Amino acid sequence: MPRPIRATIDLAALRHNLARARAQAGARKVWAVVKANAYGHGLERAVRAFAAADGLALLDLDEAQRARDAGWRKPILLLEGFFEPRDLDAVDALELSTVVHQNAQVEMLAAHRPRRAIDVYVKLDTGMRRLGFGSDAMQAVARLQSLPHVRVAALATHLANADRTTPGMADVAEQLRAFAAAANGWRGAVSLANSAALFLRPEVGGDSVRPGIALYGGTPRAGAPAAQLGLRPAMRLRSRLLEVRQLNRGDAVGYGSRWIAPRPTRIGVVACGYADGYPRVAPDGTPVWVDGQIVPLAGRVSMDMITVDLANASHAQVGAEVELWGEHVPIDDVAERAGTVGYELMCALARRVAVDEIG
Numbered sequence: 001m002p003r004p005i006r007a008t009i010d011l012a013a014l015r016h017n018l019a020r021a022r023a024q025a026g027a028r029k030v031w032a033v034v035k036a037n038a039y040g041h042g043l044e045r046a047v048r049a050f051a052a053a054d055g056l057a058l059l060d061l062d063e064a065q066r067a068r069d070a071g072w073r074k075p076i077l078l079l080e081g082f083f084e085p086r087d088l089d090a091v092d093a094l095e096l097s098t099v100v101h102q103n104a105q106v107e108m109l110a111a112h113r114p115r116r117a118i119d120v121y122v123k124l125d126t127g128m129r130r131l132g133f134g135s136d137a138m139q140a141v142a143r144l145q146s147l148p149h150v151r152v153a154a155l156a157t158h159l160a161n162a163d164r165t166t167p168g169m170a171d172v173a174e175q176l177r178a179f180a181a182a183a184n185g186w187r188g189a190v191s192l193a194n195s196a197a198l199f200l201r202p203e204v205g206g207d208s209v210r211p212g213i214a215l216y217g218g219t220p221r222a223g224a225p226a227a228q229l230g231l232r233p234a235m236r237l238r239s240r241l242l243e244v245r246q247l248n249r250g251d252a253v254g255y256g257s258r259w260i261a262p263r264p265t266r267i268g269v270v271a272c273g274y275a276d277g278y279p280r281v282a283p284d285g286t287p288v289w290v291d292g293q294i295v296p297l298a299g300r301v302s303m304d305m306i307t308v309d310l311a312n313a314s315h316a317q318v319g320a321e322v323e324l325w326g327e328h329v330p331i332d333d334v335a336e337r338a339g340t341v342g343y344e345l346m347c348a349l350a351r352r353v354a355v356d357e358i359g
């Protein structure tokens with residue numbers, strides 16, 4: 001029998017979440033963001049589940065190739081653009097649309113002789129301070145528009161704080177003002193919203209939206225449950241109890257003897273560790289579902305095992321079903337305990353975990 005840990009990807013949940021995003025988007029086009037192997041859910045699965053999206057957005061040429069191989073015929077947008085001149089051959093061959101965020105890319109495009117016109121999304125930096133043009137944006141647009149084989153399809157930017165209001169920091173309104181200033185004179189399409197803006201900031205408009213996390217059923221805002229936004233978890237991580245043992249008061253569990261039994265209790269050993277993608281930094285008390293009960297993590301996460309206090313699940317025996325995250329334990333709850341976000345846990349699902357799919 002294989003090690004009992006496995007992930008289940010719910011294609012119906014992916015389709016449902018896309019429909020939710022579509023409802024939020026109104027008339028705007030929806031790019032389904034599928035970078036990082038569809039946030040750990042499997043690119044080919046996402047290609048099938050997101051058939052109703054207007055396009056896919058991702059980063060890697062090999063993922064673009066995989067999406068085409070899986071039969072995706074609609075647009076594919078490279079969110080970081082291309083990195084060197086020969087990448088443009090793949091942009092041609094795979095008929096990709098691309099972000100352009102720096103002059104070096106403009107010059108590579110100018111030197112390129114493609115088979116067909118390339119759709120370009122010009123990225124503006126309006127407060128994120130990573131990639132994008134600033135006050136020079138419209139010069140770049142003019143240069144791109146002078147190239148016969150380039151079509152400037154839209155101007156785009158990425159929001160730093162659509163999930164919060166942080167006084168004194170680049171907030172949404174400030175970034176929208178910076179966008180309007182830098183895009184002075186632009187009459188064409190714009191793309192602004194990630195999941196947080198799409199679900200939480202109705203004032204952020206645009207012509208296309210780029211949801212990622214929401215499509216997978218994760219919350220775009222820490223503390224706001226995804227279920228409240230009408231989203232369903234698409235990834236379930238499940239395993240079983242490998243061992244159950246009786247402890248006396250004062251018995252220590254696991255590396256560093258972090259957890260010490262405060263009373264006589266039973267401890268359960270779960271076949272799941274950080275080498276499966278469970279966060280090693282998860283503290284005691286992180287919720288784990290065992291055979292119908294939520295029980296607390298007790299002791300440090302090891303490479304292949306975690307331990308839980310079964311005081312509230314006295315019926316649980318070796319072989320009992322465990323859910324690490326999914327239906328009973330929102331992935332965002334585990335992430336919050338571990339000081340991170342659902343995004344990171346999804347992306348960190350380890351290759352050694354077998355994946356099946358439903359829906």
Ligand SMILES: *Cc1c(COP(=O)(O)O)cnc(C)c1O
Pocket residue numbers: 033035079158193194195196210211212213214220
């Ligand atoms: C990853 C990414 C998104 C999706 O962000 P979510 O928070 O997952 O919705 C949107 N736009 C760009 C440019 C991205 O890189």
